[in-house]
Amino acid sequence: MKRMLLVVLMVGLLALTGLAAKTIGFSVSTLANPFFVTMKEGGEAKASELGLKLIVLDAQDKPETQFAQIQDLITRRVDVLIINPVDSDAIVSAVLEANAAGIPVITVTRPSNGGVVAQHLDIDNKEAGMLAAVAMAEALDGKGRVAILEGIPGAPSSVDRQAGFMDEMKKYPGIEVVASLTANYSREEGARVADDILQGNPVLDGIYAHNDEMALGAVRSAIAAGRLNEIKIVGIDATDDAIAAIKAGEMIATVQQQPYLQMEMAVIAAQRIINGASVEPKVIIPLKLITIDVLE
Structure with missing residues (x-):
């Protein structure tokens, strides 16, 4: 009886002392994208290591679903919110609700365009586009016809990955961008849009995709059209499927942005906030160009 009473008292004391x-x-x-699955796994591993509980909710690429899920997390009084926004504008109302509830917010990969955010973790998306352009230009020896598969319209990552690529391409007047169409970071849409691009361009030397999912869709399309050998495909993310495609000779490069590390760092920042410590308002995760030479 005394032992049971002691356990109860200890549990109560832990709760009272925070x-x-x-x-x-x-x-x-979305957890339909392997990139964000890797991010989730990194967060879960680090949270477990630090003795923190991590609740993961999948918005399925729907802003209204994300808003409702964040309201639920606010109601459950989580200590810190880490948000990977579906849309940087649509997420603002949810961030403002978290602010009003006194719950600190961290954003990863995509920022919030309003509200108070304690820390944003991201890559330099312009640099990612630039690295992809360098890989494409080298593979084409500075000349050829290239198409682009763009991410979500208006998303900061899409805007910057496009700008970085196009700025670098100014150094290569022999390379012409003949098409640039949205495929919403989706493999299925990437394949469908690539089908249209291939049909409209009998001569095409390269496809740059703002992420690996769309690049892999382009691979599927090029294989179906019997044109993979003539088209150099570059993506961003360095997902497992993209690495396998590079090893198989289906893609020539991807840009690694380390989602596992990014989420680990976000969880560490959350712990610092919980402990009353300050955090840097913006953290940039280093990038690396991955080619077959790097993998061999």
């Missing part, structure tokens, strides 16, 4: 496990809510745009 030593019970703290909770982080992670609202992710």
Whole structure:
């Protein structure tokens, strides 16, 4: 009886002194994309290591679903919110609600265009586009016809990956961008849009996609058209499928942005906030160009 009473008293004391496990809510745009699955896994591993509870909710690329899920996390009084926005504008109302509830917010990969955010973790998306352009230009020896598969219209990552690529391409007047169409970061849409591009361009030397999912869709389309050998395909993310495609000779390059590390760092920042420490307002994750030479 005394032993049971002691256990009860200890549990109560932990709760009263705030030593019970703290909770982080992670609202992710979609788990249909392997990039964000890797991000989730990194967060779960780091949270477990630090003795934190991580609740992960998948918005399935729907802003209204993400808003409702974040409202649920606010109601559950999570200690910190980590948000990977579906849309940088649409997420603002949810961030403002978290601010009003006194729950600190961290954003990853896509920023919020309003509200108070304690820390944003991202890559330099312009640099990612530039690295992709360098890989494409080298593979084409500075001349050829290239098409682009763009991400979500208006998303900061899409805008910057396009700008970085196009700025670097100014150095290569022998390369012409003949088409640039949206495929919403989706493999299925990437394949469908690439089908249209291939049909409209009997001569095409390269396809740059703003992410690997669209690049892999382009690979599928090029294989179906019997044109993979003539088209150099470059993506961004360095997902497992993209790495396998490079090894198989189906893609020539991808840009690694380390989603596992990014989410680990976000969880560490959340712990610092919980402990009352300050965090840097913006953290840039280093990039690396991945080609067959790097993998061999």
